[in-house]
Amino acid sequence: MSLVGKIVSAAASSTTRFTTNVSRSTARAVVAAGSTPSSKGEPSSYSGKSTTIAAGSSKTSFTALPTVFKQQRFMSGFAAGPGTEKVPSFADYTKERSQDSSRAFTYFMLGASGAVLTTAAQSSVHGFLTNMAASADVLAMAKTEVDLSTIPLGKTVTIKWRGKPVFIKHRTQEEIDDANGVNLKSLPDPQDDAARVQQPEWLVVVGICTHLGCVPTSDSGDYGGWYCPCHGSHYDVSGRIRKGPAPLNMEIPEYVIEEDKLTVG
Structure with missing residues (x-):
């Protein structure tokens, strides 16, 4: 060398x-x-x-100095030679962000769907209630007016109110005395006559038997009031059940008497 x-x-x-x-x-x-x-x-x-x-x-x-151009330089990070490029992966960093975005989108869609369904339900309920509301003619039929001066003493008139028969009886003094003289303890449904009338001479009751809903016959029966031929219930001139299977007295509707005008309903 x-x-x-x-x-x-x-x-x-x-x-x-x-x-x-x-x-x-x-x-x-x-x-x-x-x-x-x-x-x-x-x-x-x-x-x-x-x-x-x-x-x-x-x-x-x-x-002697160490050679510089012969040493391989190692750089922190990525290789510098051709074909040695390494593309970094950020999957771990973007995965959580992607999940957050998907979750936010899901919440948004659920909220929007809930709002649409709520609006639709509100519209449906409003339309249903509007259709169910009574019209003016139905409200007019809910009340019935009767001229009492046309009903003779001792007679019974039947009118129609809300699809039901209503008995209006012009009672005599004798009938009034008989209704007041009844022993309440003997009645299946005890009720004083004065509690069932506004004026003693006028009795207003719904003409339906309280047993099974039949319509009793006026001015008949053992007590001079009404008789139900379906199962044999007897009512007196106050509309109280006196005999038979009916458990209750006949119903008293809401009404008002002003002079000679009766308004039912």
């Missing part, structure tokens, strides 16, 4: 100080070679630190 090769090899392996005896011309050549750049523009792998030349020989000291 030549001297220059030894010098270069020693400089590349480590930083080493060494001493050699060479001729003056050789020393100059070495110094010149160390200071001359290479043809490729690369810096020299060594540089002389001190030179001492004596007569007939020279003693040269060199301090």
